[in-house]
Amino acid sequence: MELEFRHLRMIRAIADAGSVTKAADRLGLAQSALSTQLKRIEAAMGGRLFERGREGVQPTPLGVLVLERSRVLLPAMRQLQEDALRFATAAREDSELRLGATHGPFLGALVDRLVTARPELTVSTQSSTSASELVTRVVDGRLDVALTGRCGHRKSTGDERLEWREITVDPVFALLSEDHPLARERELGLEQLAGERWALPPGEGCFGECFAAACVRAGFLPRTVYEADAASCLHLVRSNRAAALCRATFPPPPGVVVIPLTPAQLSWRQLICWRPRALTRRLADEVLCYARAVHADAVTRNPVYTAWLRQQEDAAAREHGAPPSAAH
Structure with a gap:
């Protein structure tokens, strides 16, 4: 992997926040996504950039070197971008x-x-x-x-x-096959879908983590999760192989129904x-x-x-x- 300026911004954000979790929130990323990216950056750099401790993270000697160089490179690149x-x-x-x-x-x-x-x-x-x-x-x-978008519970916006x-905040509804036994319900509790397999699109944000947390609050852990593109997710739902989630404005195609979740635990x-x-x-x-x-x-x-x-x-x-x- 070649080092990019966005990688330097991530390293800078972690150092400024003193925590991968806080930095992820400021950057609009899931904590797991930023941790994975940090491992890739460290592999490209040839060593660890931060040491984790009870008080958060501290830069290693290699991390100090990278941060010092970033203090020169990032402002220079920012000035070039602004001039352009x-x-x-x-x-x-x-x-x-x-x-x-x-x-x-x-x-x-x-x-x-x-x-x-x-x-x-x-x-x-x-x-x-x-x-x-x-x-x-x-x-x-x-x-x-x-x-863009992010989970409704996250009040931060993103890059300052x-x-x-x-624009708005929409609730998240369930997406089921029209042949599903619950397809005629006017609303559903998430616990009623405890036995379902789920089809979810890939993403670096926190929606997957928020969904898992909502399932735990409803008293279950999600079964198989198929991570797939939107068209594949719809195919799995239409063929009654999985349930899915969607924004409330989503217009369901033939063979699929949208049902509100109550209480509305997830939003976008x-x-x-x-x-x-x-x-x-x-x-x-x-x-x-x-x-x-x-x-x-x-x-x-x-x-x-x-x-x-x-x-x-x-x-x-x-x-x-x-x-x-x-x-x-």
């Missing part, structure tokens, strides 16, 4: 937008809105299953805007060099980020506005999600002594 971004932004102004996302249909709908409203705007897109990779592309100036805005924050000075405030605000409009449209078109939202509104109204919603 200023030059490129001045040339492009608001005529071009490079957009990245981890959300397939969400990305397409956003591009449609932007191009319709701004026909003079040239929009290009990039997609990745890795949220941190997209964020790195924004930091490096290869993308102008990234649509970027501007971050929250949809976020948008861009680099200050690399994007004008006017264009950034437009992209954020259209992203929220796209999400609102997705909610409106999803009867399962809209019914769930009405139930939450009625429950809140009853709690405060108000009459329930009439829109049923």
Whole structure:
């Protein structure tokens, strides 16, 4: 493995936080993912960079050397990126937008809105299953805007060099085959799915860990977990080989049903980020506005999600002594 600047940022983050766990949270990574990456970096460097102790981590002599060099290299690279971004932004102004996302249909709908409203705007897109990779592309100036997400319980956003805005927070629902014995239920407790095998997409964030923790709270440990791409996960669900999880806005394809989980233990924050000075405030605000409009449209078109939202509104109204919603 060749050393990259993002690896130096990870090492710097661990040293500044004094803990792999704290650094992972600041970087928007799962602790296990950062630990694995650190092992690869140490293998490339030829030795351990940190020693773990009761007070956290301390750099080894090799780690001190790497950190000292990073204090020179990282600011120099950052200055180069900022100079290049200023030059490129001045040339492009608001005529071009490079957009990245981890959300397939969400990305397409956003591009449609932007191009319709701004026909003079040239929009290009990039997609990745890795949220941190997209964020790195924004930091490096290869993308102008990234649509990412993370577990709803994590209040931190991500890289502090970027501007971050929250689009929304959605609950996570269960995805089952229409032939599943529980397919006609209006809602499910996670414990009712204790005997299921699960199909989950790969990811470096904490969602897998959050799912496992939710299962433990529900009184069981997940059985077999198939890690697969989205299309393979859907195939396993449709063929009744596994259950899966999805954001509440997900439009189920034929042969699959979406069922709310109660209580709502898992949620997903949809976020948008861009680099200050690399994007004008006017264009950034437009992209954020259209992203929220796209999400609102997705909610409106999803009867399962809209019914769930009405139930939450009625429950809140009853709690405060108000009459329930009439829109049923």
